[in-house]
Amino acid sequence: MDTKKMAIIATKGTLDWAYPPFILASTAAALGYETQIFFTFYGLQLVRKDLSVLKVSPLGNPGMPMKMPFGPKWFKSINWNMPNAIQSLIPGYESVATALMKQTIANNGVATIPDLRELCQEAEVKFIACQMTVELFGFEHSDFIDGLEYGGAATFFEFAGETDICLFI
Amino acid sequence: MNFDKELDARGLNCPLPILRAKKALAEVASGQVLKILSTDPGSVKDFAAFAKQTGNELLSTAEAGGEFTFFMKKK
Numbered sequence: 001m002d003t004k005k006m007a008i009i010a011t012k013g014t015l016d017w018a019y020p021p022f023i024l025a026s027t028a029a030a031l032g033y034e035t036q037i038f039f040t041f042y043g044l045q046l047v048r049k050d051l052s053v054l055k056v057s058p059l060g061n062p063g064m065p066m067k068m069p070f071g072p073k074w075f076k077s078i079n080w081n082m083p084n085a086i087q088s089l090i091p092g093y094e095s096v097a098t099a100l101m102k103q104t105i106a107n108n109g110v111a112t113i114p115d116l117r118e119l120c121q122e123a124e125v126k127f128i129a130c131q132m133t134v135e136l137f138g139f140e141h142s143d144f145i146d147g148l149e150y151g152g153a154a155t156f157f158e159f160a161g162e163t164d165i166c167l168f169i
Numbered sequence: 170m171n172f173d174k175e176l177d178a179r180g181l182n183c184p185l186p187i188l189r190a191k192k193a194l195a196e197v198a199s200g201q202v203l204k205i206l207s208t209d210p211g212s213v214k215d216f217a218a219f220a221k222q223t224g225n226e227l228l229s230t231a232e233a234g235g236e237f238t239f240f241m242k243k244k
Contacts, residue, residue, distance in 0.1 A: 030191040109182040
């Protein structure tokens with residue numbers, strides 16, 4: 001049987017959206033898929049050496065529950081969503097939301113993004129960074145982890161054209 | 170049931186139980202049995218799907234008090 005293949009385009013640079021590409025890629029690799037992720041636009045943040053740049057923003061995100069990761073059960077079940085106009089006025093709102101999200105992630109036995117990324121690399125998931133957006137955003141190759149390849153759309157299609165599953169995230 | 174290696178994936182959530190199982194299976198020989206403990210309710214379907222796609226045989230699945238026990242035989 002031929003090896004199955006999966007390609008993902010990762011375009012989002014927030015803590016929450018960092019999960020789908022790394023979860024799917026690491027799982028695909030465990031299932032025996034040859035897997036590749038093409039990081040472009042804000043997705044480049046996912047291959048930075050410093051992942052502390054990843055934040056989650058409740059602003060303009062009505063689907064995101066704002067719940068506390070500590071306290072008794074009744075307290076944890078309260079949804080603290082508030083209007084965008086108020087959120088945007090509170091200094092450090094995103095940083096607090098990010099800290100709470102990280103605590104929730106830890107409480108639920110969900111892997112951290114640095115761990116999942118490392119698991120992908122151990123499983124030989126190939127990472128390709130979009131050279132055009134690296135330049136567009138003024139990044140240097142030294143901003144990114146080792147083991148990245150740099151290429152463009154044609155590089156992506158070379159592999160994506162042969163895949164069984166191809167996702168845009 | 171007899172087993173050759175045990176993996177404690179309790180407290181871990183998707184996709185970690187599968188990833189750890191994959192790693193643990195790499196450390197046993199073909200035909201040997203891996204016992205996996207998990208508390209992730211999603212892992213019941215996930216281990217069945219993992220077995221189907223990788224060719225490793227899921228010998229049994231059991232649940233007791235919110236804890237799942239799987240026995241998987243390496244291909």
